[in-house]
Amino acid sequence: MFLARRLILMLVVLTALGGSVAYFTTEMGLTGSGEKARHLGWFVFALMTALSIIMVILIWQSLSQSLRRIRHQLRQFEAEDKIGMIMIDEKDELAELVGAINHYLTRIKTHFQENRIHQKELEIQAWVSEAERHQTEAVIYSISEAVLVTDKFDELLMANQAAQELFRFRLKSSYRHPVSEVIDDKELLELIGQTRQHKSRNVTRLLERHDPQIGKTLSLKVMLSCVLDQKDEIIGVVVVIHDMTAEKEIARLKDDFVSSVSHELKTPLASIAAYVEMLADDEANNEQQWKEFCETIQEQARRLNRLIDNILNISRIESGLMQIARENLDLTGVAHEVIATMRAQAREKDIELVPEFTPEKLMISADRDMIFQALMNLVSNALKYSPPGRKVFIRLGENARRQAVLEVQDYGAGIPHHSLEHIFDKFYRVQENSALSGGTGLGLHLVKQIVQTVHSGEVKVKTNPGRGSTFTILLPLCQTPQSPPVNLSTRA
Ligand code: ADP
Numbered sequence: 372m373f374l375a376r377r378l379i380l381m382l383v384v385l386t387a388l389g390g391s392v393a394y395f396t397t398e399m400g401l402t403g404s405g406e407k408a409r410h411l412g413w414f415v416f417a418l419m420t421a422l423s424i425i426m427v428i429l430i431w432q433s434l435s436q437s438l439r440r441i442r443h444q445l446r447q448f449e450a451e452d453k454i455g456m457i458m459i460d461e462k463d464e465l466a467e468l469v470g471a472i473n474h475y476l477t478r479i480k481t482h483f484q485e486n487r488i489h490q491k492e493l494e495i496q497a498w499v500s501e502a503e504r505h506q507t508e509a510v511i512y513s514i515s516e517a518v519l520v521t522d523k524f525d526e527l528l529m530a531n532q533a534a535q536e537l538f539r540f541r542l543k544s545s546y547r548h549p550v551s552e553v554i555d556d557k558e559l560l561e562l563i564g565q566t567r568q569h570k571s572r573n574v575t576r577l578l579e580r581h582d583p584q585i586g587k588t589l590s591l592k593v594m595l596s597c598v599l600d601q602k603d604e605i606i607g608v609v610v611v612i613h614d615m616t617a618e619k620e621i622a623r624l625k626d627d628f629v630s631s632v633s634h635e636l637k638t639p640l641a642s643i644a645a646y647v648e649m650l651a652d653d654e655a656n657n658e659q660q661w662k663e664f665c666e667t668i669q670e671q672a673r674r675l676n677r678l679i680d681n682i683l684n685i686s687r688i689e690s691g692l693m694q695i696a697r698e699n700l701d702l703t704g705v706a707h708e709v710i711a712t713m714r715a716q717a718r719e720k721d722i723e724l725v726p727e728f729t730p731e732k733l734m735i736s737a738d739r740d741m742i743f744q745a746l747m748n749l750v751s752n753a754l755k756y757s758p759p760g761r762k763v764f765i766r767l768g769e770n771a772r773r774q775a776v777l778e779v780q781d782y783g784a785g786i787p788h789h790s791l792e793h794i795f796d797k798f799y800r801v802q803e804n805s806a807l808s809g810g811t812g813l814g815l816h817l818v819k820q821i822v823q824t825v826h827s828g829e830v831k832v833k834t835n836p837g838r839g840s841t842f843t844i845l846l847p848l849c850q851t852p853q854s855p856p857v858n859l860s861t862r863a
Contacts (some may be wrong), residue, residue, distance in 0.1 A: 379430070382423040389415025437465055454480040475567045516613040521550050523565060523605040532804030537612065539584075556580060560609070566595040566608050577615075590615045624798040624812070632811050637680050639671035646671075670715070677747075682817060685797070688820045695738045695825060699849055702733040702742070702775050706767055709746045711753065719758040724750070728767040731744040733775040734849040737826050742846075745821040747841045748814040754844065757806035757839075769848065770772060774828075777844040783807075785836040795819040822846065 392412030441457055448455045456473045458464055464563040507531065509516045517534035521527055527550050530542045538554045545553040551560050559579055566574055574595040581588045592613040598606040646664045654659035687693035710724050717724050735742075746765075766778040784804050786794060793799045800812040822828040828846040 379426050382419050386416055386423060389413070389417075389419055392416075396845070412581075415663075419493075433461075433858055435466070437461055440468065444612055451730055454483060457859050458781040482755060485544045490823055499559065506821075514611075517614070518552075519550070519610040519612075519686065520607055521567075523567070524607065525550050525563065525567065527553050528607060531733060536591075536613065537614070553823055561608060562593060562595055567605060568599050570597045570603075570605060572596050587616070590619045599780070601722070628798040628811060628813075632678070632682070635809055636809055638809065639674045642671045643675075644669050660689045677751075678811065680744065681748075681817050684741075684822060685813060686816050688817075688824060693825070695741070697736050698740055700735050700737045700742065702777065703728050703767055705739065706745050706746060706777070709743060709750055710765060712747065713750050716751070717754055717763070720754055720757070722754055722757055723762045725762050726767075729769060731769065733767060733769060735775055735826075736849055738844065741821045741825060745818045745844065746777065746779070748818050749844075752842075753779050753781035753813060753840075755810070757781045757834060770843075773848050774845045775848050777842060777846070779842040780839065784837040785838050785840055786832070786834040787836050788834075791834065794832070805834035818842075818844070 378440065389412050392411055393413075396406070396409030398414055427635055437459055440459060444455070452474055452622075457469050459469050461660070470568065509519075511529060512531045512533060515533060517537045518529070518531045519527065519534050520529035526547050527542075527545050528547070529745050530540075531547075538556070540553050550563060554560060556578075559580075560577060562574070565821060576593045576595075578591045578593055579588050580591055592615050594611045594613070596609050598609060600606050609665070613676050646668045648666055649655065650661070655664055706726065706728065709727055714724060750763065750765065757763060761782045764778070764780040766776070768776045768778075770776050785805055786801055787803055790799075790801045790803075794801070795815050795818070796812075797816045798812040800810055819830050822830045822844050826846055829842045831845075832840060833843075834840040
């Protein structure tokens with residue numbers, strides 16, 4: 372190309388020279404050898420002009436071919452998504468330009484490769500942090516306590532299921548929202564703000580939170596900690612909330628239990644002490660009165676005995692230490708015994724105990740004392756929570772599932788529906804009925820333990836508040852009801 376340019380320059384000079392000779396000889400009107408010179412001049416001018424045009428066309432063609440090749444290579448790089456070197460055969464200014472472009476491309480390629488490596492590293496880091504985040508989330512999600520994590524702007528970053536249920540929000544729609552828009556607990560929000568501001572660690576507070584949906588006040592133990600990075604900069608705040616409502620409720624029930632047990636123990640003890648004192652002071656005027664005093668002492672002693680039995684039996688069954696003396700037992704006989712035992716108490720309240728027993732023998736494999744205790748607790752409750760003058764039915768029968776059905780029906784206070792799910796809980800007493808009679812909230816729990824835990828039976832209750840209740844015990848009947856009793860002693 373460099374040569375071609377010189378050639379064109381030479382041709383242009385020759386064209387100009389030929390043209391000038393032809394022009395001046397024409398102007399001067401020379402003849403002879405002058406005319407020859409004029410012809411030669413025009414010839415040179417025409418030839419050089421033609422040669423120049425041909426040279427320009429050739430150079431143009433070669434240039435556009437090189438440019439096409441460059442364009443083609445660039446398109447190929449683009450299609451293959453790579454940065455390559457442009458190759459041309461020429462060794463002229465175009466080659467210099469391509470060389471400069473190639474140099475520039477090499478630098479871009481180096482930067483590009485460095486960036487790629489950097490990007491890969493970042494991707495790996497992101498992947499590792501993502502995996503770590505998943506792990507942390509899995510740990511947080513498996514915690515039964517409610518956990519909230521906020522960032523340094525008090526926006527919600529993480530919350531487990533327990534937290535979402537406690538504060539009733541969905542993490543999906545609350546992620547990265549200001550925590551004050553997600554949680555409607557002013558006290559907790561203030562605590563989060565203060566923990567972040569003071570960069571505090573291991574702050575523990577007790578909060579009470581009224582939940583209008585369940586109509587209960589929850590007792591929450593809130594533990595907060597500000598998380599800092601290596602430069603002591605705040606990353607966020609972690610909040611762990613332990614719901615202590617149930618624990619508090621149990622503690623309250625235990626307190627109630629202790630006071631009701633002491634009350635229950637004190638009443639018969641005080642009565643026994645008073646009657647013994649009267650006997651010691653010879654206050655019984657005649658044998659009849661003396662007998663009455665003794666009967667009262669005996670009855671109160673039995674009451675004490677029943678209470679202590681209930682407490683001991685529950686703890687023995689629960690600890691698995693109870694010796695169970697199984698035998699083939701005729702349920703009708705046990706039911707008769709219970710009625711006989713409770714008759715005096717029923718008479719005192721003018722309540723009639725009405726047995727309705729099937730004539731069939733109902734044989735079960737069970738511990739006599741325990742079944743006696745369970746049935747007695749039900750009959751005793753029926754008497755305690757019925758007003759005087761009513762009837763209590765004790766029914767015995769068999770159902771289609773070959774189970775003995777033992778029913779105690781009364782027409783007393785009944786049980787409010789909201790208490791039904793707790794009625795068999797330990798220490799639970801129905802507030803509305805507590806004025807009717809003293810108690811410890813252990814009787815029904817013991818019935819359930821005896822029937823369900825020890826004898827694999829079922830216990831159910833149907834009730835009509837203000838109109839009465841029916842408690843039903845279902846126990847599996849023996850396969851061979853008429854076979855002679857066999858004594859089975861097993862450990863629970
Ligand atoms: P308690 O010693 O208080 O009687 P229980 O465990 O036997 O304890 O009964 C729990 C609660 O269930 C009682 O406090 C009582 O309010 C209620 N209850 C039990 N049986 C009856 C019944 N037949 N009628 C009405 N309420 C009953």
